[in-house]
Amino acid sequence: MAEVHSIAKARRSRCPICRKPTAPDFRPFCSARCKTLDLGRWLGGTYRVPTDEEPEEGDPAAVRRPADDEE
Numbered sequence: 001m002a003e004v005h006s007i008a009k010a011r012r013s014r015c016p017i018c019r020k021p022t023a024p025d026f027r028p029f030c031s032a033r034c035k036t037l038d039l040g041r042w043l044g045g046t047y048r049v050p051t052d053e054e055p056e057e058g059d060p061a062a063v064r065r066p067a068d069d070e071e
């Protein structure tokens with residue numbers, strides 16, 4: 001019997017969220033945090049990445065309404 005010399009090569013897959021090596025407990029993610037992030041992504045329907053950047057959509061308060069036809 002030839003003893004196979006393969007120690008179940010752990011697939012070097014990476015966390016789809018942060019690209020870190022995945023952890024067995026949180027596959028296919030690296031941590032509970034990323035797992036939660038991914039879950040929220042599905043629940044929210046949109047991939048929301050927490051960022052410090054301000055939204056470029058322009059908030060309503062900043063929108064200038066030209067007062068036209070004011071009689």
Ligand SMILES: [Zn+2]
Binds near residue numbers: 016019020034
């Ligand atoms: Zn991760």
